[in-house]
Amino acid sequence: MKAISRLSCAISLAVLLPLSATAGEVEVLHWWTSGGEKRAADTLQKLVEAQGHKWKDFAVAGGGGEAAMTVLKTRAVSGNPPAAAQIKGPDIQEWGELGLLADLNDVAAEQKWDDLLPPQVVDVMKYQGDYVAVPVNVHRVNWLWINPQVFEKAGATPPTTLDEFFAAADKLKAAGFIAIAHGGQPWQDGTVFEDLAFSILGPEGFRKAFVEQDRATLTGDKMVEVFAALQKLRGYIDADAAGRDWNSATGMVIDGKAGMQIMGDWAKSEWTAAGKVAGKDYECLAFPGTQGSFAFNIDSLAMFKLSNADNRKAQEDLARTVMGNEFQEFFNQNKGSIPVRMDQDMSSFDACAQKSMADFKDAAAGGGLQPSLAHGMAASSYVQGAVFDVVTNFFNDPKADPKRAAQQLAAAIQAVQ
Structure with a gap:
């Protein structure tokens, strides 16, 4: 609430100021269309408009951005791109x-x-040494969410290693709970695969495999171990997982039907919406074996070249606003993510966000901060799609061979490079 009141004051005060002599229009293409995302986007609009500029909202819902990118390509080809695009x-x-x-x-x-x-x-936001995009937030992908009440009933212990993870899953299953809530969609399968790979390969091996796409790492014994762990994990997921949305899987953990979910920190928004308190009603743990590491997913707005000077000024003011403390606080409290600014005051954030920020800083300093493959940060969309195909086919075939899957993974990535 503090963030909301501060933003309201900022907007109110800005409205009283004389309109800028160089007020322009800023058109923003994005897919922040649900719940807290929309509230945050609306607030960004108000902050920009309070500076005298005109905001032209270009929201394209659906598909995690695929639909928005299709529209953007059409606009760009015709020589009429928006000022900013997600x-x-x-x-x-x-x-x-x-x-x-x-x-x-x-x-x-x-x-x-x-x-x-x-x-x-910084490296992600620059092209050939120039900043061309402004980061909005940081999501952590390698989280494990647990319901402590379910764990207590099952006599299970929150895991810190993969062995402990499977031991906890056994106890949850034996007590009649769904051990792992999951939605059988390619990107969710890919998220689980990524976290297992991060745990087993470590940050350096993860980078070699998915950023550098090193064939020896992709086909090595450790990658075979990743697929074997994925196959084992499949046995703890309920029969109705196919096609389930991620937030429905989160709901299963919230309602006490399941004990755990492997998901990025956007899952926290569901717990918050249900009136649950971090550290009490639910726990957020680094995915077992990835302590000290951080797989990141960053939303950002890239800026397109504009010929109109006033619109260019509006574009720059948009970037300033996005990186401002007030917006960083408000947006990320709604989104479940953390601010991208390393100097952000985290006192108004919950326990999971505070832990995430501490881990983010530690990982950045020690080499454990790595881009998420499953969420479009480590490689091209073509490589990501190739990985999803192999992982989902493997995940849905109980007789699949982990060693063969590692070979298929390397071949699929090579085919789209």
């Missing part, structure tokens, strides 16, 4: 290669982005 990871580099992105170097220098952001994030 683009992330390696896709930023692809748009940069087309020569369509505007630089944000002046804003970045003014706000000292190089000091506020870890180098791993």
Whole structure:
């Protein structure tokens, strides 16, 4: 509530100021269309409009951004891109290669982005040394969510290793609970696979496999072990998982039907909406074996070249607003993620967010901060799709061979490079 009241004051005060002589229009293409995301996007709009600019909302719902990217490509090809678009990871580099992105170097220098952001994030936001995108938040993918009441009833202990994870799953299953709530969709299968890979390969091996796409790592014994663990995990998922949405799986843990869920921190928004308290009604643990590491997924707005000077000013003011403390606090409290600014005051955030920020800083300093493959940060969408195909086919075939799957993984990635 503090963040909301501060933002309201900021908006109210800004409205009283004289409109900028260089007020322009800023059109923003995004897919923040549900619940807290929409509230946060609406607040960003108000903050920009309070500076005298006109906001043109271009929200495209559905498909985790696929539909929005289709629309963006059509607009860009016709020479009429929006001022800003929600683009992330390696896709930023692809748009940069087309020569369509505007630089944000002046804003970045003014706000000292190089000091506020870890180098791993800076690299993603730049193209050929120029800032071309502004980061909105940081999601952590390698989380395990548990219902402590269910664990207590089953006599299970929150796990810190993969062996302990499967031991807990055995106890939950024996007590009549669904051990692991899961939705059988390719990206969810990919998220589980990624966390297992992060645990077994470690951050360095994970990077070799999915960022560098090193064949020896992709086909090695450790990757075979990852697929074997995925096969074992499949036995703890209920028969009705196929096609289930992630938030429905979260609901199973909230309602006490299941004990655990492997999911990024957007799952926290469901617990919050249900009136549950972090550290009391639910626990967030680093996925077993990934303590000290952090698989990141970052939402960002890439900026397109504009010919109108007033619109360019509005675009830069948008970037300044996104990186401001007030918006970073409000947006991330609604989204379940954490602010991207390393200097953010986290006192108004819950226990899971505070832990996430501490782990984010530690991982950034020690080499454990790695881009998520399953959420479009580590490799191109083509590589991601190839991995999803192999993983989902393996996951749904009880007789699949882990060693063969590792070979198929390497071949599938090579085919789309």
